[in-house]
Amino acid sequence: MPKPSRVLSRDAEWATLAQFVQHPDPHLRLGVVSGRRRIGKSFLLRALAEAADGLYVSAVAEESVVAARRRLAAEIARYAGIGPELIADASWESLLQTAIELTARRRRGGTPGVFIIDELPYWMAHSPELPGLLQLLYDQSQAGQGVTGGRVIVCGSAMSVMNELLSGTKALRGRAAIDLRLHPFDLATTARHWGIEDPAAALRVHAILGGAPGYRNLSNVSPPQTSEEVDAWVPTTVLDPRQALFSGSAAEYLLREDPKFTGSALHYAIINAVANGATSPAKIGGLLEQPRSSMARPIDALVAAGYLRYESDPLWERRPVITVADPIIRFHNLITVPQRDLVETGQSAEAWQRSRPTFVVRILGPHFESCARAWLRGQADPALRGNAALVTGTVVNDRKGQAKHEIDVIALDKRSGRATISLIGEAKATVTQRSMGDLDRLDRLKEVLTEHGHGTASAVLALFSMEGFQPDLVGTARRRGDVLLVDLPALLDIGDPVVVPR
Structure with missing residues (x-):
C-alpha cells in the first residue's frame, strides 16, 4: 500500500x-x-x-x-x-x-x-x-x-x-x-512544506511556529523567502490580531481544545511561568505564590498532554528542566504578551522591532540548538553518533577554571555512572562565522569531561553555525580529522556538512 x-x-x-x-x-x-x-x-x-x-x-x-x-x-x-x-x-x-x-x-x-x-x-x-x-x-x-x-x-x-x-x-x-x-515536522520538512528555500528564513519561521503543517493554510501572506522578508511577515501574521495565525489565538486554542484544561487558570498560569523562565516546580510555585507540592499534578498533566516537556540531563542525573513544548506558545508569551499594547493598537511592526533582541536570545538561539540535536538524531550519518543511545545537552563544571559550561549537543551512552561520549558540539545562533576560538573551547570541554571520568577518546567535536566558518577553522578541521562543521543548509538537508570527520 x-x-x-x-x-x-x-x-x-x-x-x-x-x-x-x-x-x-x-x-x-x-x-x-x-x-x-x-x-x-x-x-x-x-x-x-x-x-x-x-x-x-x-x-x-x-x-x-x-x-x-x-x-x-x-x-x-x-x-x-x-x-x-x-x-x-x-x-x-x-x-x-x-x-x-x-x-x-x-x-x-x-x-x-x-x-x-x-x-x-x-x-x-x-x-x-x-x-x-x-x-x-x-x-x-x-x-x-x-x-x-x-x-x-x-x-x-x-x-x-x-x-x-x-x-x-x-x-x-x-x-x-x-x-x-504524530509529531511536528522537523526543520527540513517544514521548509519544504512552506516552500521556503532560504535556510535563514526557514529557521526563523520554524522557531516561531514549529513544525505543525496546518499553520501554512492559516497564513494570508506568502511565505518569507529571506530574513528581511521575515521581518515584514511576522507583523502581518503572528502579531496581527486580525489574522487566524495570530499567536494569541493559536496559543489559546491549543489549550481550549482539551477538556481537561478548558477554563483552568492554573494551567494557563503554569505555562506562562515556564515560558518566562521557570524551569522547576519550585520556581513555578514561587512565581505563582503556590506551594511546590501543589504543582506536581497540573505540571504532569500538561507534560502528558504535550504542552510542557521534561528535558533531563542524564550525564549528571540532575532534576529535569521543564520547558514549553510548542513554539507558538513560547512566541506568544515571550513576544506577543509583553508588547500587547502595541499589537492591539495596530503597531505590530514596532512591537516586532522592539522584540527582536528577545527573539534572537530567548527563541532563535535555543531553537537552533534544538534543531542541531534533532539533525544529529534523525538526519546525520549514524556513524557520527557511534554507539550513543542519547543526544541531548548538558552542563559541565570546570574544576580548574572554576566555571560552569553549557554543552549544546552531546551524544553519549551511559552505563554504571560512566559515559562514553561520541560527540561534543556547540550550536550558537550568532551572526558571525565560527572561529578557531570556538574549536579551542570544545577541546577544553573534552578535557573537562575526561577529567570527570567519562570516555572521550573517540569523541567528535562539532560546531553548528548559522553564518558559516572562517577559512582557518575549515583548514584546521580538515587536517585534524576529528572535527565536524555543520552549516544551516546542511541542517535543512539541502547541503552536506562543510567538514566531515575522517
Whole structure:
C-alpha cells in the first residue's frame, strides 16, 4: 500500500499504519492515533482511508448525540451505496458493527478496508460508552462471534482524553495494536512544506511556529523567502490580531481544545511561568505564590498532554528542566504578551522591532540548538553518533577554571555512572562565522569531561553555525580529522556538512 505522493514525509508513520491494515490477523484489530491539532492527523488518515478503500468519519464539536449518530449513519450509507433512512435511527453499537463489517468486506488488492473515527473525544463528550462498545466488538471478534475481521482506528487531538484511552482499567487497554502519536515536522520538512528555500528564513519561521503543517493554510501572506522578508511577515501574521495565525489565538486554542484544561487558570498560569523562565516546580510555585507540592499534578498533566516537556540531563542525573513544548506558545508569551499594547493598537511592526533582541536570545538561539540535536538524531550519518543511545545537552563544571559550561549537543551512552561520549558540539545562533576560538573551547570541554571520568577518546567535536566558518577553522578541521562543521543548509538537508570527520 504505497504512500500517496501528496503526503509529505511521514514515511515511518505510513509504514506503521499500512502494516496495521494489512496484518493477516482474521480478527478485528484496533489502533489509536493522536497528536495536537494542526499536526496533520486528519490529512494522513484521509489518505489512508483512500488508499485502503476505507470509511473515514470525523466527529464534530458540540454536536448532539442524535445528530452525531445520524451523520455517522449517513456516512455509512454513502459508503455502502444505500439510502440513509435505512439506518438513520440505529444505535451506536449497531452503527459501529455495520461500519466494521462493511469495511472488512471491502478489499483492495487483498487488503481489508479500514474504519476511521477522527476526533473521537467530541463524541465521547456525550457518548462515553463508545470505547466500551469497541471493546465489546473486539472481544466478540476474538471469541469468533459477531464481527469477523475489520480494522478500526480512533483518533483525537484532546491529548488528555487520548492518553487515557489505553490506561489503567480503560476499555481499550491491552486491545489496541498500535498507539501512534504524530509529531511536528522537523526543520527540513517544514521548509519544504512552506516552500521556503532560504535556510535563514526557514529557521526563523520554524522557531516561531514549529513544525505543525496546518499553520501554512492559516497564513494570508506568502511565505518569507529571506530574513528581511521575515521581518515584514511576522507583523502581518503572528502579531496581527486580525489574522487566524495570530499567536494569541493559536496559543489559546491549543489549550481550549482539551477538556481537561478548558477554563483552568492554573494551567494557563503554569505555562506562562515556564515560558518566562521557570524551569522547576519550585520556581513555578514561587512565581505563582503556590506551594511546590501543589504543582506536581497540573505540571504532569500538561507534560502528558504535550504542552510542557521534561528535558533531563542524564550525564549528571540532575532534576529535569521543564520547558514549553510548542513554539507558538513560547512566541506568544515571550513576544506577543509583553508588547500587547502595541499589537492591539495596530503597531505590530514596532512591537516586532522592539522584540527582536528577545527573539534572537530567548527563541532563535535555543531553537537552533534544538534543531542541531534533532539533525544529529534523525538526519546525520549514524556513524557520527557511534554507539550513543542519547543526544541531548548538558552542563559541565570546570574544576580548574572554576566555571560552569553549557554543552549544546552531546551524544553519549551511559552505563554504571560512566559515559562514553561520541560527540561534543556547540550550536550558537550568532551572526558571525565560527572561529578557531570556538574549536579551542570544545577541546577544553573534552578535557573537562575526561577529567570527570567519562570516555572521550573517540569523541567528535562539532560546531553548528548559522553564518558559516572562517577559512582557518575549515583548514584546521580538515587536517585534524576529528572535527565536524555543520552549516544551516546542511541542517535543512539541502547541503552536506562543510567538514566531515575522517
